[in-house]
Amino acid sequence: MYQPEPTAYLQVSTGYAMPHTLPEYTFDETPLRLSDGRGGSSIGAGGSSSSNAAATSALLYGTPLFSNTNSAGIGPAPPTSGSSTAPAPAHSHTFHHQQQQQHHQHPPQQHRTRNVARTVPSSVAASSSRIHQHPHQQHHRASLPILLKMEPNSEDIAAQEAAAREYQQHFEVHNLETRRHIHQSSACALDAFHFHSGPLIGKKTPSTAIVEEYAKADPIYVQKTMVLPQTYSDYRPVQGDGSCGWRAIGFGYFEALIKTRSKARIDAERQRLESLTPVLENVGGFPSYLLQDFVDETFSLLQKLADLANHPDQAMSALEEVFNTPDVSSCILYHLRMLASSYLKGNQDQYAAFVTTNTGVEGYCKEVLEHHNVELDHLGLTLLVNVLLRDAGFVLEVAYLDRSPGSEVNTYRFPEEANGRHPSELGPIIHLLFRPDHYDILYIPEPVDLQVHRVASFSHRYEIENSPMAAMHNFGGPVNMETLAMIPGFGTPTPGSLAAAPPILDTTPSPLSAYSPSPVSPWATAPPPYADPLQQQQHQHQQHHQQPPTAPMPIPMPMPASSAAAVAANTMSLAVSAPPQTHPLRFSEYCQLPEYVENNTWREQTLQTTTFKNSHFNVAHYNNPNFQPEEYKPESDDHHDAPPRASTRKRGSV
Amino acid sequence: MASQNKRIAKELAECTTSPPAGITITLPNDSDLHRWHVTLAGPDNTVYAGGQFGLIVTLPVDYPFRAPVVTFATRIYHPNVTNDSLGNVCLGPLKAENWKPSTRLAGVLEAVRALLVEPQPDDPLEARIADEFRQDRAEFEKNARAYVVRYAKGPVKFDAAVGAAAAGAEAAGGAATGAAVVRP
Numbered sequence: 025m026y027q028p029e030p031t032a033y034l035q036v037s038t039g040y041a042m043p044h045t046l047p048e049y050t051f052d053e054t055p056l057r058l059s060d061g062r063g064g065s066s067i068g069a070g071g072s073s074s075s076n077a078a079a080t081s082a083l084l085y086g087t088p089l090f091s092n093t094n095s096a097g098i099g100p101a102p103p104t105s106g107s108s109t110a111p112a113p114a115h116s117h118t119f120h121h122q123q124q125q126q127h128h129q130h131p132p133q134q135h136r137t138r139n140v141a142r143t144v145p146s147s148v149a150a151s152s153s154r155i156h157q158h159p160h161q162q163h164h165r166a167s168l169p170i171l172l173k174m175e176p177n178s179e180d181i182a183a184q185e186a187a188a189r190e191y192q193q194h195f196e197v198h199n200l201e202t203r204r205h206i207h208q209s210s211a212c213a214l215d216a217f218h219f220h221s222g223p224l225i226g227k228k229t230p231s232t233a234i235v236e237e238y239a240k241a242d243p244i245y246v247q248k249t250m251v252l253p254q255t256y257s258d259y260r261p262v263q264g265d266g267s268c269g270w271r272a273i274g275f276g277y278f279e280a281l282i283k284t285r286s287k288a289r290i291d292a293e294r295q296r297l298e299s300l301t302p303v304l305e306n307v308g309g310f311p312s313y314l315l316q317d318f319v320d321e322t323f324s325l326l327q328k329l330a331d332l333a334n335h336p337d338q339a340m341s342a343l344e345e346v347f348n349t350p351d352v353s354s355c356i357l358y359h360l361r362m363l364a365s366s367y368l369k370g371n372q373d374q375y376a377a378f379v380t381t382n383t384g385v386e387g388y389c390k391e392v393l394e395h396h397n398v399e400l401d402h403l404g405l406t407l408l409v410n411v412l413l414r415d416a417g418f419v420l421e422v423a424y425l426d427r428s429p430g431s432e433v434n435t436y437r438f439p440e441e442a443n444g445r446h447p448s449e450l451g452p453i454i455h456l457l458f459r460p461d462h463y464d465i466l467y468i469p470e471p472v473d474l475q476v477h478r479v480a481s482f483s484h485r486y487e488i489e490n491s492p493m494a495a496m497h498n499f500g501g502p503v504n505m506e507t508l509a510m511i512p513g514f515g516t517p518t519p520g521s522l523a524a525a526p527p528i529l530d531t532t533p534s535p536l537s538a539y540s541p542s543p544v545s546p547w548a549t550a551p552p553p554y555a556d557p558l559q560q561q562q563h564q565h566q567q568h569h570q571q572p573p574t575a576p577m578p579i580p581m582p583m584p585a586s587s588a589a590a591v592a593a594n595t596m597s598l599a600v601s602a603p604p605q606t607h608p609l610r611f612s613e614y615c616q617l618p619e620y621v622e623n624n625t626w627r628e629q630t631l632q633t634t635t636f637k638n639s640h641f642n643v644a645h646y647n648n649p650n651f652q653p654e655e656y657k658p659e660s661d662d663h664h665d666a667p668p669r670a671s672t673r674k675r676g677s678v
Numbered sequence: 679m680a681s682q683n684k685r686i687a688k689e690l691a692e693c694t695t696s697p698p699a700g701i702t703i704t705l706p707n708d709s710d711l712h713r714w715h716v717t718l719a720g721p722d723n724t725v726y727a728g729g730q731f732g733l734i735v736t737l738p739v740d741y742p743f744r745a746p747v748v749t750f751a752t753r754i755y756h757p758n759v760t761n762d763s764l765g766n767v768c769l770g771p772l773k774a775e776n777w778k779p780s781t782r783l784a785g786v787l788e789a790v791r792a793l794l795v796e797p798q799p800d801d802p803l804e805a806r807i808a809d810e811f812r813q814d815r816a817e818f819e820k821n822a823r824a825y826v827v828r829y830a831k832g833p834v835k836f837d838a839a840v841g842a843a844a845a846g847a848e849a850a851g852g853a854a855t856g857a858a859v860v861r862p
Contacts, residue, residue: 314689
């Protein structure tokens with residue numbers, strides 16, 4: 025979890041470079057540091073960082089539009105930070121921040137605390153920052169909430185370390201879980217604390233909670249959980265009482281049925297399961313009058329869901345209620361066990377070789393499948409998928425969170441035919457998270473959430489803009505643009521260009537990550553003497569990462585708001601709407617500055633469209649007023665087009 | 679809870695309408711389906727023939743997902759039943775690792791009866807009796823019959839203090855002849 029640097033804002037806004045303060049904010053390379061790059065985009069999307077971004081943007085522009093846009097799309101962002109932060113006048117605001125920066129120069133130990141605090145999920149961090157009342161907040165209504173996190177608290181470190189020590193213990197203990205139900209072991213207190221508490225089926229929770237839980241674990245777990253929220257937005261904890269696998273699949277099955285919103289389909293499932301009941305009796309060998317009690321619960325639940333087919337919310341709460349009623353949910357789960365057991369007994373030739381006990385199929389059914397609260401193993405999973413999910417058209421995808429090498433969890437689909445196929449070819453997918461001996465339910469973002477995700481990445485830019493310390497490694501461009509906002513007269517166009525910029529950046533992430541100047545500022549607007557400072561600036565970006573880009577900039581040529589927005593919104597129009605002046609400095613293709621070359625190739629990509637080539641905006645087009653035929657250059661075809669293009673940008677006129 | 683009681687009621691109905699051989703079931707308290715009093719007649723052709731053995735079946739609140747508890751209310755000389763006032767039984771299907779929610783109570787009671795027909799000295803609760811059963815069958819049968827005569831004649835008492843009552847009866851030199859105490 026990356027927290028934006030409050031002081032960065034100061035440096036940018038005042039134009040003071042304060043290199044002597046930098047070591048204070050340079051963090052050690054620890055495993056937790058992994059969160060900066062990857063977690064920043066994924067996890068940071070949901071929490072205090074974005075809210076801080078919202079707060080800052082509110083301060084910058086004083087427009088509620090911005091803070092609303094940010095805090096609205098990002099889910100758990102605390103609403104207070106965005107909305108309650110009243111914009112202060114720009115000059116006094118700067119002054120306050122200066123004060124605060126000096127005030128917040130803490131000894132290194134406190135920064136360590138902050139490092140630890142990064143792993144706290146955003147929601148927690150945000151709430152704790154609200155609880156801690158920093159004295160300065162009383163004076164500056166405009167102060168950023170993040171400053172409150174800098175409270176020194178050495179006890180936190182001790183607590184974290186203690187928790188980390190206990191963590192391995194917990195996992196060893198956890199492996200005994202299955203046995204625990206047979207031989208009550210007092211050593212399982214920790215296990216009970218983790219997985220045996222809470223409801224049988226928990227509430228849908230942002231999956232960043234898993235990141236938090238594993239933040240203190242082995243680095244492989246840290247890395248794998250760190251990227252988990254990128255794929256799976258939410259998860260639902262399942263109580264680990266020995267039936268969690270059965271419970272997770274059962275719940276996922278009913279939930280998938282609810283999501284179909286089809287009464288006909290739910291009724292069809294009920295009929296299918298009812299038709300399997302005689303199989304339970306004849307093949308499974310269960311006494312009919314006893315199995316009836318178990319299956320009746322399933323059927324009454326299905327009936328309830330069918331009646332609520334058009335009200336998914338009510339159906340979901342009904343489902344949660346049923347699954348959290350112990351005897352009812354036990355009956356439903358036992359129905360699943362009987363189904364799996366009967367399926368095994370009916371397909372012995374196919375599965376007998378995979379039986380894990382040495383007592384044969386009968387013994388396996390008796391000891392594992394039909395035994396209440398014995399964990400679902402791989403064979404049981406396969407059987408249950410085949411008997412319950414496959415005919416319903418559902419696919420089970422299990423994400424295995426274990427210590428196997430790799431940076432992401434391994435996923436595997438059941439039935440196995442579903443592996444390697446695109447999700448759109450498959451039916452509804454039930455996602456489970458497997459950690460040793462435990463299953464939870466995962467959720468990928470739903471289509472509605474996709475939009476939210478886009479907004480989240482948008483606000484992520486803000487986060488970066490407020491934190492040049494780490495972000496300038498990766499994104500030079502957005503910072504440049506932000507600094508334009510500090511210049512009087514640029515306040516208005518910048519929001520437009522900012523708002524439009526992220527889509528451009530999103531489409532070409534990798535070249536940008538090395539370096540790229542803003543598509544707006546240097547090329548289109550800079551007057552001649554600007555060229556050299558630009559290059560200095562590029563070097564300084566890479567060397568210091570805090571060099572305020574505005575500092576060396578002379579009075580810039582104001583860019584009309586409309587053209588700025590248009591430029592940013594559509595790269596094609598860059599050539600069109602740029603001021604029709606001739607740029608005296610032409611970067612030749614022989615200019616071998618790495619940044620330039622890289623930058624140039626990036627720009628080439630954006631302009632190499634057929635539409636552009638065939639239009640009169642291309643100087644190589646005979647309709648162009650500055651028509652200049654292309655010349656054959658033997659060096660390379662790639663570089664061939666570059667010079668005429670570059671001049672097009674300067675000369676192209678509307 | 680409702681479904682659970684339904685299940686127990688069904689099983690009770692099964693056991694009372696078509697009970698396993700030599701078994702009668704009563705409920706000490708009609709409103710409590712979780713405690714059954716079972717009277718088991720000693721199977722013929724065994725050392726226990728002629729005796730009436732009281733069994734207390736206690737169904738846990740999360741029955742059928744946890745095994746019922748069966749104890750002998752009547753003292754019995756048997757390798758698989760503790761030779762004390764508790765009367766704990768070592769019964770395979772009732773062990774936690776063997777219990778299945780689909781096990782029928784009638785089946786459990788039949789298993790108890792089968793245990794009287796054929797003791798399991800290899801899985802004993804009373805090692806001394808098991809040794810005696812294996813090595814000195816005559817002595818075992820003599821002791822078992824003596825216990826039947828001493829404790830298992832006459833009406834079955836399901837009193838929780840069955841041990842104490844039995845001790846008193848023993849002191850009196852014969853089986854208890856007083857009014858049967860049905861309610862604990």
